Amino acid sequence: MGKISDDQIYDWLQDVKDPEIPVISLVDLGVITRLDWQEEHLTVHMTPTFVGCPAIDYMKQDVIDVLHQHGLQEVDVKITYETSWNSNMISDQGREALRKFGLAPPPKHNLIVDIDVLEHATCPVCGSENTQLKNPFGPTACRSIHYCENCKETFEQFKPV
Amino acid sequence: MNTEALKEMLYKMADDQLIIGHRNSEWTGFGPLLEEDIAFSSMAQDKVGQSYALYQMLNELGEGEPDTVAFMRNADQFHNCTLTELPNGEYDFSLIRHFLFDAAEAIRFDMLTRSSYKPLADLSIKIRGEIRYHTMHARTWIRQLGNATPESVERLQNSLNEALPHALGIFEPSPFEDEIISSGLFEGERALQAAWEIEIMKVLSETVLQVPDLTALSPSYGGRIGKHTPHLQPLLDEMAEVFRSDPTADW
Numbered sequence: 001m002g003k004i005s006d007d008q009i010y011d012w013l014q015d016v017k018d019p020e021i022p023v024i025s026l027v028d029l030g031v032i033t034r035l036d037w038q039e040e041h042l043t044v045h046m047t048p049t050f051v052g053c054p055a056i057d058y059m060k061q062d063v064i065d066v067l068h069q070h071g072l073q074e075v076d077v078k079i080t081y082e083t084s085w086n087s088n089m090i091s092d093q094g095r096e097a098l099r100k101f102g103l104a105p106p107p108k109h110n111l112i113v114d115i116d117v118l119e120h121a122t123c124p125v126c127g128s129e130n131t132q133l134k135n136p137f138g139p140t141a142c143r144s145i146h147y148c149e150n151c152k153e154t155f156e157q158f159k160p161v
Numbered sequence: 162m163n164t165e166a167l168k169e170m171l172y173k174m175a176d177d178q179l180i181i182g183h184r185n186s187e188w189t190g191f192g193p194l195l196e197e198d199i200a201f202s203s204m205a206q207d208k209v210g211q212s213y214a215l216y217q218m219l220n221e222l223g224e225g226e227p228d229t230v231a232f233m234r235n236a237d238q239f240h241n242c243t244l245t246e247l248p249n250g251e252y253d254f255s256l257i258r259h260f261l262f263d264a265a266e267a268i269r270f271d272m273l274t275r276s277s278y279k280p281l282a283d284l285s286i287k288i289r290g291e292i293r294y295h296t297m298h299a300r301t302w303i304r305q306l307g308n309a310t311p312e313s314v315e316r317l318q319n320s321l322n323e324a325l326p327h328a329l330g331i332f333e334p335s336p337f338e339d340e341i342i343s344s345g346l347f348e349g350e351r352a353l354q355a356a357w358e359i360e361i362m363k364v365l366s367e368t369v370l371q372v373p374d375l376t377a378l379s380p381s382y383g384g385r386i387g388k389h390t391p392h393l394q395p396l397l398d399e400m401a402e403v404f405r406s407d408p409t410a411d412w
Contacts, residue, residue: 051287052210081214081283086290118297135196136294137203141210145196161290 004072006035009042012070016062019055020140021158023101026059030089033080041074042067047085050141050161087160099124104146104157121157123148131155162344166337167278168222169240170347173335173385174269175215176241179231180393181262182208183400184249193252200298201255207291214284221280232404236394237387244327246384246393253316254324256306260299260364261328265357267292272353277345300364307368318370325373329354329380 013032014025026032026046034045044063048056060077067075087106090098095105104124109117119133121144128150135145136159143156185205192198216227224230244262249255270292273285306313332354335341342349358375365372383389403410 047287050207050210050291051214051284052206052208054206081280081287084283084286084290118294135199136298137196137200139199141203141206141291159294161293 003037009035009044009067009072012066013044013063016059016066019058019062020142021098021101021103023097024090024094026063028091028094028097030091030094031059031085032063033083033085036078041076042072044075044077045080045082046077047080047083049085049087052141085161087158090158098158102155103143104155106158106160109160117160118144118157121146121155123151123153124155125153126151162278162346163337163340164222166335166340166344167281167346168219168224169335169337170341171215171219171222171281173240173242175212175219176239177245177262177266177331178208178212178215180239180241180396181245182206182212183396184245184247184255185259187249188255197252204259204295204298207295211288211291214288218280218284228404228408232401234397236389236397239387239389239393239397240385241393242327242331242333242384243381243390244324244330244384246390246396247324247327248392250320251316253306253313254320256299256302257317257320257324258328259295260303261324261361262331263292263295263299264360264364265328265331265353267296268356268360269347269353272348275345276347281346303364303370304367307365307370314369317368321370322373325375326378327381329375329378330382330384332357333380333382333385335385 010027013027016026018024018026018029029049031046031049032044033047036043036045046060046063056079060079063077064075088108090105098105102124104121107117107120118136120129121131121133122129123131126148128148130149132147132149133144134147134154138145138156142159144159145154146157147154182205185201185208188198188201190198192201213227216230219230220227244258247258267289270285270289274282274289276282276285307317332350334350338349341347362372
């Protein structure tokens with residue numbers, strides 16, 4: 001097999017979705033941080049969104065499975081904090097997918113997240129900014145719970161970190 | 162770099178996160194309101210996950226597998242501060258402990274983003290971002306309940322008085338303190354304590370709670386060298402029950 005381009009790998013990895021938010025790929029989530037080739041052997045560097053993310057082992061296996069399906073045999077996945085994940089790393093395409101899924105994408109921030117940033121969630125249902133933070137902790141480590149004063153819907157936001 | 166000093170430091174941080182994480186998880190299903198149930202459960206997940214990452218780092222330095230290290234030691238081999246092992250008590254005590262402990266760890270991991278040990282500095286950037294949500298949660302409730310009813314103020318005041326000597330035990334100096342500081346691993350427990358006092362005073366001064374003279378209190382030391390309260394061993398027995406009966410079990 002000839003050398004496969006990194007773009008091709010990223011393209012294939014678009015098929016690997018976050019198991020808890022199945023509309024966004026790991027690539028768009030920004031957790032694939034580096035591809036490291038040693039001859040024919042590929043090491044995919046991956047970093048968790050949250051240190052205690054229980055889905056990381058599933059994602060790791062999914063990456064290996066998908067690349068195997070494309071005929072790439074020598075693959076491993078390295079979990080690393082060398083490039084620390086933050087929510088600004090979610091791609092525009094990923095943000096749009098989150099919004100369509102009903103999950104407010106995290107606002108871009110200057111890496112110093114305080115309560116003001118977290119409180120300003122835009123309702124993914126009606127687009128209103130007249131919303132209230134209900135709980136900085138939601139059903140998974142990466143989501144907070146908000147309420148929209150305009151359309152009266154409770155919604156979740158992918159937390160800015 | 163002195164590897165023994167580094168390991169000693171990582172063990173106490175990992176053990177702190179594991180034990181406070183376990184205590185937080187004991188609120189699952191028992192929170193005074195649903196949001197608090199979820200909050201303490203989420204923080205438990207974060208903290209246990211962070212302990213795992215720290216045990217993993219120790220594993221790379223030649224220590225045992227994370228599960229073995231977490232589940233197979235007895236109380237006298239744990240290095241967590243006594244504050245983390247105290248029973249949850251009522252919600253007011255858990256809240257005060259959460260406030261005092263998390264304020265310290267937020268500053269600790271912020272300082273550690275500048276550690277000379279690169280893997281720890283990298284991980285600390287990540288952990289710092291997560292803990293911000295924990296300190297935000299603690300501050301919000303301390304400000305609200307510390308200015309609410311006579312009962313809420315009295316409860317928090319009693320819990321504060323009870324927890325403070327244990328909170329000072331967070332900063333029990335390491336036998337390697339000088340080397341840790343001179344090698345740039347960490348700025349040291351004394352610097353941490355000074356920054357922590359400023360931080361907790363800032364929040365408490367916005368409430369009607371009274372802070373006793375900290376210099377007049379005698380800190381509850383010993384946790385860092387394996388001398389614990391009688392509360393730790395039963396916690397470990399419960400936490401390790403499944404692993405000790407079947408180390409290959411998945412749960």
